[in-house]
Amino acid sequence: MPARAQPGLLSQAGRYLRRHRLQFFGYSLLLFLSVSFAFPFVWMVSTSLKPAYEVTTYPIRLIPSIWRWDNYVRVWQEVPWAPRWALNSLLLVEIGVVGAVISNTMIAYAFARLRFPGREPLFMIVLSVMMLPGVVTVIPNYLIWTKLKALDTYWPWVVGAFTGSSFYIFMLRQYMLSLPYDLDEAARMDGAGYIRTLVQILVPLLRAPLIAVAVFQFLGIYNDFFSAILFLRNVRLFPLSLGLVAIRSHPQVGWRLELVMAMSTCFILPMIIVYFVAQQYFIEGVVLTGVRR
Amino acid sequence: MRGRALMVAGQTVRILSKRGSLHLSQRRREALVAYMLISPWFIAFLIFTAGSMAYSFGLSLYKADFLTPAKFVGLSNYSRWVRDEMFGLSLYNTLYMLFFSIFLGMPVSLAASMLLNLHLRGITFFRTVFYMPALVSGIATFVLWNIILNKDFGLLNWLLGLVGLPPVPWLTTTTWAKPSIVLMNLWAAGGGSILYLAALQAVPQELYESASIDGAGRWARFRHVTLPQISPTIFLTLVTGIIGGLQVFLSTMVMTNGGPYYSTTTYMLVLYRTAWRDLKWGYASAQAWLLFIIIMLLTLLVFRSSALWVYYEGELKK
Numbered sequence: 045m046p047a048r049a050q051p052g053l054l055s056q057a058g059r060y061l062r063r064h065r066l067q068f069f070g071y072s073l074l075l076f077l078s079v080s081f082a083f084p085f086v087w088m089v090s091t092s093l094k095p096a097y098e099v100t101t102y103p104i105r106l107i108p109s110i111w112r113w114d115n116y117v118r119v120w121q122e123v124p125w126a127p128r129w130a131l132n133s134l135l136l137v138e139i140g141v142v143g144a145v146i147s148n149t150m151i152a153y154a155f156a157r158l159r160f161p162g163r164e165p166l167f168m169i170v171l172s173v174m175m176l177p178g179v180v181t182v183i184p185n186y187l188i189w190t191k192l193k194a195l196d197t198y199w200p201w202v203v204g205a206f207t208g209s210s211f212y213i214f215m216l217r218q219y220m221l222s223l224p225y226d227l228d229e230a231a232r233m234d235g236a237g238y239i240r241t242l243v244q245i246l247v248p249l250l251r252a253p254l255i256a257v258a259v260f261q262f263l264g265i266y267n268d269f270f271s272a273i274l275f276l277r278n279v280r281l282f283p284l285s286l287g288l289v290a291i292r293s294h295p296q297v298g299w300r301l302e303l304v305m306a307m308s309t310c311f312i313l314p315m316i317i318v319y320f321v322a323q324q325y326f327i328e329g330v331v332l333t334g335v336r337r
Numbered sequence: 338m339r340g341r342a343l344m345v346a347g348q349t350v351r352i353l354s355k356r357g358s359l360h361l362s363q364r365r366r367e368a369l370v371a372y373m374l375i376s377p378w379f380i381a382f383l384i385f386t387a388g389s390m391a392y393s394f395g396l397s398l399y400k401a402d403f404l405t406p407a408k409f410v411g412l413s414n415y416s417r418w419v420r421d422e423m424f425g426l427s428l429y430n431t432l433y434m435l436f437f438s439i440f441l442g443m444p445v446s447l448a449a450s451m452l453l454n455l456h457l458r459g460i461t462f463f464r465t466v467f468y469m470p471a472l473v474s475g476i477a478t479f480v481l482w483n484i485i486l487n488k489d490f491g492l493l494n495w496l497l498g499l500v501g502l503p504p505v506p507w508l509t510t511t512t513w514a515k516p517s518i519v520l521m522n523l524w525a526a527g528g529g530s531i532l533y534l535a536a537l538q539a540v541p542q543e544l545y546e547s548a549s550i551d552g553a554g555r556w557a558r559f560r561h562v563t564l565p566q567i568s569p570t571i572f573l574t575l576v577t578g579i580i581g582g583l584q585v586f587l588s589t590m591v592m593t594n595g596g597p598y599y600s601t602t603t604y605m606l607v608l609y610r611t612a613w614r615d616l617k618w619g620y621a622s623a624q625a626w627l628l629f630i631i632i633m634l635l636t637l638l639v640f641r642s643s644a645l646w647v648y649y650e651g652e653l654k655k
Contacts, residue, residue, distance in 0.1 A: 070455045077449065078466045081527050085469065087492045088481050100490040103498065150374045160368035166375070173386055175576075175636075179584050179605065180629040183612055183622055184389035184396070207381035238370045267475035270587060285476050289591055292480065301484060308480055312473050319472055 085312075092116070092305035099301045112302070119306045123297050125279055126307065129287035133266060136201050136283055140265035141258050143205025144212060148257060149250065151208045152216035153242045157228055167217075174210035186274055196278045200271060205261075212257050219253040220246065259322040263315060284311055397622035404616070414623035427604040428631075430515065430596075434603070435582035437519040442526040443574065449526070450533035451563075464531070471528020479591040482521045483508070486592075508593055511600040518588055518601060529574060536570035537563070565648035572647045576639055583632050604628055 087106070091099055092115055094108040120126050154160070155167050189200050223246065231241040247254075272286040282290065288311055292298045397414055401407040418424055453464050470478065485492040486507035494504035507517040544562045553561065564571075586605035589595065595602040608628070612621035 104495045154371040154374040158371040160371040177632045181389035184392040208378035269476045
């Protein structure tokens with residue numbers, strides 16, 4: 045029996061890599077791209093923790109020499125109106141999410157479960173509005189709200205939230221169509237009216253899509269800056285999104301990048317948290333209800 | 338249907354009104370409830386969508402600043418605007434950024450999604466990281482990138498310095514201002530990869546297997562199996578990208594405010610200034626409608642061309 049030569053360590057490693065070529069290539073590319081995508085965030089957080097004199101030094105130190113956690117406290121103390129802005133955003137988000145969940149469910153229910161003349165054409169309108177470029181309605185909407193004396197109020201947001209939105213109507217309707225109609229009929233047999241059927245029978249089954257609506261709406265309202273800049277002139281009413289942009293031109297605070305970055309990080313954090321929490325719900329919702337879309 | 342008809346006949350509803358009692362059939366009652374439920378949306382549609390469109394079109398035919406009496410000018414707002422130099426410039430800027438964002442962004446998203454489709458351990462972590470920029474995108478990222486692109490102490494120039502390249506005046510020169518915005522969009526392109534990922538996972542594996550059996554290499558499999566199968570998603574991304582891209586506004590306003598010497602002044606930015614700064618509401622409405630027409634035309638073009646390259650499962654070939 046010929047003796048087997050013992051392969052050297054290097055050639056063993058080479059063979060392992062060659063065999064798992066795809067994994068090696070994939071992981072390295074993934075790692076590289078992940079670092080590229082994540083780097084701005086890393087820099088943002090690192091800048092936010094730096095003492096003021098270190099922020100604009102060149103070459104850049106990624107790790108702050110001292111970790112100034114108190115920057116995060118100082119943001120709320122020294123940036124004028126910052127806490128107020130955060131509360132405003134909270135209010136707008138609450139209004140937006142509650143309104144969207146309630147109104148879109150009602151509207152989608154009508155389109156998905158009820159029969160009425162004009163249902164198809166009306167739904168066509170819903171669909172076409174979804175793709176409608178906003179440019180052609182921005183100016184008149186602003187003028188209408190101005191004439192209604194709604195500038196520097198939150199009325200535009202309230203009305204927007206409670207009147208439904210094409211995308212959510214479409215999404216909820218699609219989901220509802222997948223729920224068997226027998227549920228409605230059984231409820232009808234037991235004497236339930238249409239609204240009762242919706243609230244007591246269907247809504248409990250809509251947990252997953254409703255959470256999706258809530259999350260999208262949260263992200264949309266929280267990030268929204270355009271409506272704020274159109275309708276709000278009074279600094280006290282700014283949401284955090286507008287405030288973040290506004291302080292850059294503030295004489296005392298705008299140039300202090302560590303504070304601006306701390307505020308940015310604070311601003312971004314809720315979005316990431318909401319995303320992670322909602323993700324779990326999605327999975328849970330699909331598993332528990334067993335409904336597959 | 339017979340069962341339902343019996344139910345309808347057997348159930349009438351009495352509603353007492355001032356004029357006595359009203360008998361409503363089941364059908365009528367259902368329709369009434371439905372109309373009530375969708376009324377908020379419909380009323381808002383009438384006022385803020387249909388009404389607004391009519392209002393803005395009407396406004397575009399006038400010279401109106403709401404301080405002096407409005408003057409009817411017919412279509413001259415349109416002809417004046419088309420001949421304005423800002424029309425060509427802003428359209429060029431907008432199309433420039435749109436073009437590069439789409440034609441560089443889509444391959445990036447697609448490649449990223451193919452990477453994310455690999456069955457490696459911990460792939461969910463990578464998917465989250467890739468999605469982060471797009472998830473968080475918006476004014477926070479504009480503010481962030483504004484500083485990253487800073488010539489003197491920005492992150493990007495520091496990275497360039499690390500590899501020995503000279504610093505680039507990203508947002509302060511006309512050459513680099515638009516590419517900076519495109520670069521920022523590319524960074525967020527990872528978000529689109531999630532959409533493509535879903536499409537990729539829906540491709541039936543048998544297609545790949547039979548293609549391999551027929552001798553197709555990796556590239557051929559990509560071209561003849563992957564691409565056609567995900568073409569509907571590409572189509573959707575393209576259409577929404579065009580509609581959104583032509584209306585780009587916030588990034589340019591927040592980051593460069595129209596850029597060095599108008600190099601990042603987009604169409605919407607001009608519109609915004611015409612209306613809110615110069616108070617030329619009629620003129621701005623004409624600008625809005627013209628953009629609307631341009632968007633519609635481009636979208637129509639993509640729709641028409643889609644017959645050539647979009648493949649739908651189960652479609653009958655002529």
